[in-house]
Every structure is written in C-alpha cells, then in structure tokens.
Amino acid sequence: xxxxxxxxxxxxxxxxxxxxxxxxxxxxxxxxxxxxxxxxxxxxxxxxxxxxxxxxxxxxxxxxxxxxxxxxxxxxxxxxxxxxxxxxxxxxxxxxxxxxxxxxxxxxxxxxxxxxxxxxxxxxxxxxxxxxxxxxxxxxxxxxxxxxxxxxxxxxxxxxxxxxxxxxxxxxxxxxxxxxxxxxxxxxxxxxxxxxxxxxxxxxxxxxxxxxxxxxxxxxxxxxxxxxxxxxxxxxxxxxxxxxxxxxxx
Numbered sequence: 001x002x003x004x005x006x007x008x009x010x011x012x013x014x015x016x017x018x019x020x021x022x023x024x025x026x027x028x029x030x031x032x033x034x035x036x037x038x039x040x041x042x043x044x045x046x047x048x049x050x051x052x053x054x055x056x057x058x059x060x061x062x063x064x065x066x067x068x069x070x071x072x073x074x075x076x077x078x079x080x081x082x083x084x085x086x087x088x089x090x091x092x093x094x095x096x097x098x099x100x101x102x103x104x105x106x107x108x109x110x111x112x113x114x115x116x117x118x119x120x121x122x123x124x125x126x127x128x129x130x131x132x133x134x135x136x137x138x139x140x141x142x143x144x145x146x147x148x149x150x151x152x153x154x155x156x157x158x159x160x161x162x163x164x165x166x167x168x169x170x171x172x173x174x175x176x177x178x179x180x181x182x183x184x185x186x187x188x189x190x191x192x193x194x195x196x197x198x199x200x201x202x203x204x205x206x207x208x209x210x211x212x213x214x215x216x217x218x219x220x221x222x223x224x225x226x227x228x229x230x231x232x233x234x235x236x237x238x239x240x241x242x243x244x245x246x247x248x249x250x
Contacts, residue, residue, distance in 0.1 A: 004205060004217075007033045007061070008224055015052040015093055016232065021127075021155060023185025025053045026224035028153075031190070032057035034202040035151055037122030038065055043109050043138060044127035045069040046082070048090040050155070054123070055098045067098070070105045070112045109138055116145045127155040132165025139169065149196020151203075158187025180206040180214070184222045 008026035016022075032040070032054050040058070045051045051069045058065045073087035087106070094102045105112050109128060124146050126138050135154075146152055157170040170189045173179060182188040192207055199207065205217050 004201060004220075006030045006202075006220070006224065007057075008228075011056075011228070012231075013053065013228075014056060014097060015048060017047040017049050019047060019049040020186045021050045021053075022229070023225045024155070024182065024188045024221075025049070026228060027182065027188065027221050028053040029057045030202060031151060031153075032063070032065075032123065033061045034200040035122065036061070036063045036065070037151075039116075039121050039147075040065060040067040040123045040125075041116065041121045041142075041145075042067075042069050042125040042127070043071075043142065044125075044129075045071040045073075045090065045104075046127075047086055048093060050125060050127065051090075051102075052093060052098070054125075055094075055102055058101065059098060065101060067102045068105055068112075069094075069102070070107065070109055072108060073106060110141065113141055113145065118144050119147045119150075121145045122147050122150045123153070124150065125153040125155070127153075130156055130159070130161075130164045130166050132168050135166050135169050139173070143193075146193045147196060148193055150193045152191040152193070154189035154191070156186045157181065157189040158183055158185070178207045180217075182218060182221060184218070184225065 006026065008029040011026060011029045013025060021028075028050055040054055042051045042054070048069070051067070055067055057063070058067065069090070073082050073090075091104060094104060124142060126135065126142065128134060128138055143152070154166060154170055156164065156166045159166065167187075170181070173189070173191060174181070178192045178194070180190040182190070190206055192203065205213060209217065
C-alpha cells in the first residue's frame with residue numbers, strides 16, 4: 001500500500017457514547033477530511049456518535065459544510081422506544097460544539113427527502129431500520145440525491161441478527177457499484193457514485209486498490225479503532241485512579 005497517513009491518528013473524539021459505530025470512528029473522520037463534503041446527511045442518528053464524528057472532522061479541518069441529522073428520535077422495532085433524554089443530549093451537544101452548520105431534522109426519512117436537490121449530497125450515511133425492505137427503500141429513495149462522486153455509507157453490513165437485511169442488500173450493491181467493505185465490528189460499507197471529482201488518495205485505496213492493498217487498509221482501520229479505544233480506556237483508568245486518591249486523601 002502506498003504511504004498513507006490517516007488524519008485520524010490525532011483524532012480525539014469529543015462525543016463518546018455506547019454504540020457499535022465506535023469501531024468505525026477513525027474512518028468516518030478520515031473520509032470527511034478526505035472528500036471535504038459540502039453537504040452531509042445522516043439517516044438515523046440515535047445518540048450521535050457517527051454524526052458528531054463527521055462534524056468534528058468538518059470543524060477541525062476547516063471544511064465549508066452543512067450537516068443534517070434526520071431521525072424521529074422515537075426508535076423503531078429493532079431499537080425499541082427512545083427515551084427523550086437521548087434527543088436532548090444530541091441537541092445540546094450540537095448547540096455547544098457545532099452551532100451554525102449542523103441541523104437536526106426530527107422527522108421520518110421519507111418526509112425529509114424532498115428538502116434536498118437531486119445530486120446534492122456529497123456524504124450520505126444510511127443507518128435506519130435494518131430490515132431488507134426498509135434499507136432497500138432508503139437506498140432507492142435517497143440514491144438520486146447523492147452527488148456524482150459522492151460517498152454513501154451503510155452501517156451494520158456484517159450484522160447477523162434476526163430480521164436484519166443490510167447484509168443482503170450490500171451483497172447486491174457490490175455487484176452494481178464501486179464499493180469497499182470494512183468487516184470489523186458490525187461492518188461498514190462504502191459506496192461511491194460514478195462521476196464527479198477526481199478520487200482523493202483515500203478513495204484510490206478504497207476503490208482502485210488490489211486485494212493486498214484492500215486488506216492492508218482494513219487492517220489499518222482495525223488497528224486505529226483498537227488504538228483509539230486503548231487511549232480512551234487509559235484515560236478512564238487514570239481519572240478513576242485520581243478520584244480514588246483524592247477520596248483517600250480527603
């Protein structure tokens with residue numbers, strides 16, 4: 001693999017919550033920094049881990065971008081009902097750190113789609129209801145909104161859970177589109193719409209690399225995910241130790 005230095009090496013997430021998306025934070029940060037999308041739309045935000053990873057990359061790399069999170073924040077048949085506190089925390093974090101370029105659209109995906117011009121979204125993340133029918137509908141409905149050269153992310157493509165159909169749709173899309181598959185965690189699919197701008201260095205590795213290059217890229221992002229988690233764990237332990245020492249001295 002050519003020398004590639006991911007910008008997420010120095011990434012320190014401001015927003016950490018319990019989420020299976022945590023395995024893909026370094027890549028989420030790097031793809032935003034690489035393609036510098038002017039319009040980001042996320043379908044299914046829940047507690048905001050992926051969305052705020054994108055937003056932090058926008059802010060830290062001076063990208064002129066607008067980011068929309070679309071979610072009812074009510075939950076669905078897979079997640080169960082959401083507590084209202086989840087939306088409140090996402091709203092407060094957005095206001096505190098990313099006011100001016102982030103917008104939370106509390107509505108259904110089908111109600112939001114008309115707000116976007118065709119071929120306008122440069123980064124689209126689909127992470128809603130995970131039945132095959134639902135995720136295929138989301139793809140078919142929103143793909144026309146993706147700009148030529150735009151990137152579409154699918155979460156949970158490796159999840160083998162009852163009534164989850166993302167994996168089945170991803171198998172179909174790989175036959176028809178330029179794609180890349182991250183298999184660690186619950187999996188993340190990366191799809192690029194034809195046309196548009198020239199490929200960035202990261203996109204060349206994703207979509208033009210050979211089998212060896214692809215596997216090395218996968219290993220890199222597995223390593224980055226584990227490395228970031230180790231750093232976070234070390235900080236947690238240090239804080240706990242400092243707290244215990246303070247209590248003992250008190």
